[in-house]
Structures are given as structure tokens and as C-alpha cells.
Amino acid sequence: MIDTELELLESHACFGGVAQRYQHVSASCQAPMRFSVFIPPHQSGDKLPVVTFLAGLTCTDETFMTKAGAQRYAAELGLILVAPDTSPRNTRIPGEDKDWDFGSGAGFYLDATEAPWAKHYQMHHYVTSELSALISQHFPMSSQRQGICGHSMGGHGALVCGLHHPEQYQSISAFAPVSAPSQTPWGQKAFSHYLGPNQNQWRWYDGLELLQDSAGTNHTPILIDQGRDDPFLEKELKTEWLGALRDDRLRLRWHEGYDHSYFFIASFISDHLAFHAQILRS
Numbered sequence: 001m002i003d004t005e006l007e008l009l010e011s012h013a014c015f016g017g018v019a020q021r022y023q024h025v026s027a028s029c030q031a032p033m034r035f036s037v038f039i040p041p042h043q044s045g046d047k048l049p050v051v052t053f054l055a056g057l058t059c060t061d062e063t064f065m066t067k068a069g070a071q072r073y074a075a076e077l078g079l080i081l082v083a084p085d086t087s088p089r090n091t092r093i094p095g096e097d098k099d100w101d102f103g104s105g106a107g108f109y110l111d112a113t114e115a116p117w118a119k120h121y122q123m124h125h126y127v128t129s130e131l132s133a134l135i136s137q138h139f140p141m142s143s144q145r146q147g148i149c150g151h152s153m154g155g156h157g158a159l160v161c162g163l164h165h166p167e168q169y170q171s172i173s174a175f176a177p178v179s180a181p182s183q184t185p186w187g188q189k190a191f192s193h194y195l196g197p198n199q200n201q202w203r204w205y206d207g208l209e210l211l212q213d214s215a216g217t218n219h220t221p222i223l224i225d226q227g228r229d230d231p232f233l234e235k236e237l238k239t240e241w242l243g244a245l246r247d248d249r250l251r252l253r254w255h256e257g258y259d260h261s262y263f264f265i266a267s268f269i270s271d272h273l274a275f276h277a278q279i280l281r282s
């Protein structure tokens, strides 16, 4: 049952289930936050596995839900889909809307430590703790069966959230992730402002570093898809560095001719949801 904590903004019947959009006041971010959710058809009393999708730079909670075509597959597989926004918004932090790759729409799924960002930009805690608990409280979700997926900046977020919380997320997947943000321009710009100049603090949020550090201790399976015609691959993503790890957890697939767009995501989202469902339903 929905109580007054959540304000329903939109509701649409979709593939036998329901696609909705909500707003709530986030304690982590000290700001109103929006998220979108898809609830597949189910029986009363069912507890369903959930996949949280973290979108990329410039996106909102609506981008994945309106462009990826995921609901048809989630309905068939009995998966709840959750898509948070990519940052707090309208916080009145000076310059929050100045750049497309920093501030609004570019929260990098981290908990900022530097003023003025630290007060509101607490996206790691928001996604892994507050939003997850909220979904569990208000929707028919099995909190023991959670997967996390993301694209680009959100692929980075999925790797970091998933690798840091193996007890919470049993499956991880990413499309074209920012793989080594400590070493690439989008990540360096974000980390230096949100986390400060001490690069030792950046390691906690670097997927490449985390994969290296957790080899042998964290066994969560990870599916990654990467297009070879992605214009951000060479400078920002460095997905080939993940492949070079030769890590048994990684299933890295390269796709000739695919770029960075949601046309790429829509082409392979069914594989990602099937990957999560197979693990979360086992």
C-alpha cells in the first residue's frame, strides 16, 4: 500500500503490469527525489526480484523506462524495475546546472564529501539504502533478490554499488560503463569536485580498482556489453581495461557497429534482464 511518503506522479498500465513515477523527500539527499518503477503482473502476496537501473549523464529517472523497451521482458520474467534519477536537482548549489557532465544529471552514484556538494549529493547511500528500503516497503519486492544494472556513468554506479554490497546485490550488469573513472576525464572532473583532491579517496568508487581488490573474495557475476562504435570508448570508458583483467566474474561482450545510445541498450536489454532473472530466481 502506498502511503503519504510517496507522491504518485504518473501511472500507466504496461504489459499486464504497471509503470509508475513517484516523488518523495529523500533523507539522504535532503531534497525531493524522483524515481520510476515497473511492477510486472503478479499474484497477490508474491515477492518479486528487483533490478535497479542506473542511467547515465544527462538522464533522468524516465530515460531508461521510456527508451530501453525493458518492460516487455521484465513482465515475462517477473522482475520489478526501478530507475532512480541521476542526481538531486534544484538544490540551489551555485553552478549545479552549468555543465552537462557535472552537477545536475551527473551525481556519479557517490557520496560527496566536499562542500557544497556533500549536503545533497549522497547518491550511493540513496540508491543502495534509502531507495531500496523504500521499494521494499511499498512494492511487492523480495529484498533478498536484488540485481543492479546501469549505463555509462550508471554502469560505473552498478559496478561500485554491486561490488561494495555483495550481500545486497546478487547480480551486476552494465552497458558501456565508465570503467576506470579515476583515470578518465568525466570521472576525474566529478571525483575532484565531489571527493576532493586526495586520489586515495577515489579508489572506493573506481570499478577497475574494485575488481582488482575484490578478486577471490567477491564472487558476484557481472555481464558487460560494449559497442565497438561507441564514441566515448577510447577517452572515457576504457572497457578494454576490464577485459584485460581476465577476471572470471566478468562476461564481457563486444558488439560491432553499436554506439553509446539507447538503441544499443534496447538491442541487448533482454539479455541483461534474463541474466539477472536467472541468478535472482535460482
Ligand SMILES: N[C@@H](CCC(=O)N[C@@H](CSC=O)C(=O)NCC(=O)O)C(=O)O
Binding pocket: 055, 056, 057, 058, 059, 063, 067, 100, 151, 152, 153, 154, 260, 261, 262
Ligand atoms: N550531451 C552529451 C551526451 C550525453 C550522453 O550521451 N549521455 C548518455 C550517457 S553518457 C554517460 O554517462 C545518455 O544516456 N544520454 C541519454 C540518451 O537518451 O541518449 C553530448 O552532447 O555529448
